[in-house]
Amino acid sequence: MTARTSSAREDILRAVRENLAASSHHERHVQAEARHDGRTLPLASATAQRLEQSRSLVARFSERLEAAGGTCVTVTSRQEAASAIAAILIEAGVRRTAAPDAALVAQLSPASAGIEWSTLDGMSRDQLFHCDAGVTSAQWGIAETGTLVLESAAEKHRLLSLVPPLHVAVLRADRICDSIGDALARLNVGANGSAAVTFITGPSRTSDIELTLTIGVHGPGALHVVLVESTA
Amino acid sequence: MTGTTLHSTGPRAFEAGARNAVADVQLRGALRKATALFGERRREALATVADWDGDRERARAIKDETLRHLDRYLEQFSANAERAGARVHWARDGRDACEIISGIARERQARSVVKSKSMATEEIHLNAALASHGIDVVETDLGEYIIQLAGETPSHIVVPAIHKTASQVSELFAEKLGVARVTDTSALTRIARDTLRAKFAAAHVGVSGVNFGVAETGTILILENEGNARLTTSLPRTHVALMGIEKVIPRFEDLEVFLRLLPRSGTGQRITTYQSLLTGVKRRPDDEGPDELHIVLLDNGRSRLLSHPLTRQSLMCIRCGACLNACPVYQQIGGHAYGSVYPGPIGAVITPQLAGIHQAGHLPYASTLCGACREVCPVKIDIPALLLHLRARSVEAQAPRKGGGVRERLAFRLYALVMSRPSLFRGATNVGRAVQRMAGVRGLVRRPGAIGRLTPLLGAWTAWRDLRPLAPRSFRDQWNARAWKSAERGGEA
Numbered sequence: 001m002t003a004r005t006s007s008a009r010e011d012i013l014r015a016v017r018e019n020l021a022a023s024s025h026h027e028r029h030v031q032a033e034a035r036h037d038g039r040t041l042p043l044a045s046a047t048a049q050r051l052e053q054s055r056s057l058v059a060r061f062s063e064r065l066e067a068a069g070g071t072c073v074t075v076t077s078r079q080e081a082a083s084a085i086a087a088i089l090i091e092a093g094v095r096r097t098a099a100p101d102a103a104l105v106a107q108l109s110p111a112s113a114g115i116e117w118s119t120l121d122g123m124s125r126d127q128l129f130h131c132d133a134g135v136t137s138a139q140w141g142i143a144e145t146g147t148l149v150l151e152s153a154a155e156k157h158r159l160l161s162l163v164p165p166l167h168v169a170v171l172r173a174d175r176i177c178d179s180i181g182d183a184l185a186r187l188n189v190g191a192n193g194s195a196a197v198t199f200i201t202g203p204s205r206t207s208d209i210e211l212t213l214t215i216g217v218h219g220p221g222a223l224h225v226v227l228v229e230s231t232a
Numbered sequence: 233m234t235g236t237t238l239h240s241t242g243p244r245a246f247e248a249g250a251r252n253a254v255a256d257v258q259l260r261g262a263l264r265k266a267t268a269l270f271g272e273r274r275r276e277a278l279a280t281v282a283d284w285d286g287d288r289e290r291a292r293a294i295k296d297e298t299l300r301h302l303d304r305y306l307e308q309f310s311a312n313a314e315r316a317g318a319r320v321h322w323a324r325d326g327r328d329a330c331e332i333i334s335g336i337a338r339e340r341q342a343r344s345v346v347k348s349k350s351m352a353t354e355e356i357h358l359n360a361a362l363a364s365h366g367i368d369v370v371e372t373d374l375g376e377y378i379i380q381l382a383g384e385t386p387s388h389i390v391v392p393a394i395h396k397t398a399s400q401v402s403e404l405f406a407e408k409l410g411v412a413r414v415t416d417t418s419a420l421t422r423i424a425r426d427t428l429r430a431k432f433a434a435a436h437v438g439v440s441g442v443n444f445g446v447a448e449t450g451t452i453l454i455l456e457n458e459g460n461a462r463l464t465t466s467l468p469r470t471h472v473a474l475m476g477i478e479k480v481i482p483r484f485e486d487l488e489v490f491l492r493l494l495p496r497s498g499t500g501q502r503i504t505t506y507q508s509l510l511t512g513v514k515r516r517p518d519d520e521g522p523d524e525l526h527i528v529l530l531d532n533g534r535s536r537l538l539s540h541p542l543t544r545q546s547l548m549c550i551r552c553g554a555c556l557n558a559c560p561v562y563q564q565i566g567g568h569a570y571g572s573v574y575p576g577p578i579g580a581v582i583t584p585q586l587a588g589i590h591q592a593g594h595l596p597y598a599s600t601l602c603g604a605c606r607e608v609c610p611v612k613i614d615i616p617a618l619l620l621h622l623r624a625r626s627v628e629a630q631a632p633r634k635g636g637g638v639r640e641r642l643a644f645r646l647y648a649l650v651m652s653r654p655s656l657f658r659g660a661t662n663v664g665r666a667v668q669r670m671a672g673v674r675g676l677v678r679r680p681g682a683i684g685r686l687t688p689l690l691g692a693w694t695a696w697r698d699l700r701p702l703a704p705r706s707f708r709d710q711w712n713a714r715a716w717k718s719a720e721r722g723g724e725a
Contacts, residue, residue: 019538181488199507208375219459
């Protein structure tokens, strides 16, 4: 198979080159396509962005997040964040909660809540499937769309933000970017970066049956964001 | 397993499929609802973008630049993906790709494979290929899961089971899964979630498609709303991503414009719920995610489309489905009638080019050439121009066999002759009027305002369309008569 596929590579690249060469013959007869490569065109929506920017990033982020079906609560300290999370978990009737690592659990699990907290490490797949909530942090937010950006280099977010029926994400307010483009520019997917970057905007949804919007199909049915604004 | 083929099932089957669809009241209701809703949402969503047309130009320019140097960008993508730990495979055609993917699954002794929605896997009939090796394939997108259980094919590329009602889904789940009948959509969704969770937990291999592949970083991007693509690409040990060679884009930053265009055009969302940006495999052994990522680059006829600037733009398609929703033909007949994996205007363009004009030369005729598809296309593909080009190729391909080409060419020569000479035109229309009066007596004008059937010689024209009858008196005659009268009355203004 290897021999066949390695020659397949050559076959495909040769076919691409030959067909492109044939195309250059027709190119002159066809009205010239725009010869810019896309970068030279002005970045769209510059005016709208400037208008929007006059409003605070936090306000725009939470507005868009709520429009997508998530909720957002703003706090000003770690302690407040911990009690906000406890309130969310108690309200949802959560019994088992998981977080990516011990440090986050220590920071955010209030001792009195009566909720069983565990870390992802050492958890079996079965145990994970039986968790009621996953708590992660988010590395970036996007005001334009109300999106959370989670990087695998920072934390093991992939399953905890997906498998349990409820996802709570902690985001620092100063990490909210203006646009998708701004967030993309901050990401590192290189060798020492993230193998998986996940954009999350609201709870999991589908309209596959009779176009009726249904929340929580494969992923969480609820998404709560705890925004931490630094007071200092 | 299913009857879908990339190449269409032929003009007769299209005719039958279209007739069935038009007679299916439930299907037409569902299609009307879906296409109207997506059309409306799309219009609302693009109103939130300051320079929609500029974004379309920009995206088109990026795609055009990529395609004009596709060899270079493919090599760059492949090198960077492998540097990040992915394994890149090259598949000349569907058979190559099926062999590669079945081989990967068999080497890992996978009994079951979970799949997220991917048009490319349907194009190559991957499910049938895996099933022939005794591997159980489970579609995990809710709509795809429903039609897989029903043994049917998608009727819409964004909402594959749009032709099914909630009570039909309820019957289906009761029959196939042995669950109680519930018609509430959230209860039905819950059943699918629970059933599929077990499948996710058991699968060793996850197969996904790819929306964009970034040459600069080797990243693949997958968009979705449900979370099944995330489960497919996170839980199994092995992730296989099938990617058409046209999916590559040069730079990471290029993703921005496509993320603005694709969700708005497809579902009218500002952004879909999830975007997974996957670059190679996990960096540390105790990280989450699959141990291996295989990216299968699929040609399957695509490279041929590079040979002319006109056909090349077919490869710019980002599979949003906006042209389906906008198409007056699709709105009436839905996806099944096309008999091809890719339906609607873009399907009528892609299918004959990938499968060959002899296989699907009739599909470009399934259009009124109204141009609505070109209006909504986020990368400005000139679909009507491609449809005309393919019609011409279809005629050329048929001409030597039938001799019908000679008659048709003669007819159009005559038409051109008449239309370019006023005296001939007047003579011909007078003859036409005389014939029409006689025909009216013989009942050939089926209903007021339309001729339903022409003489055998020109019958092909009216087999599929009504012809407007000639006015009893031409405008020119009326004008002349009126001008004459007013001159007689003394020429007042």
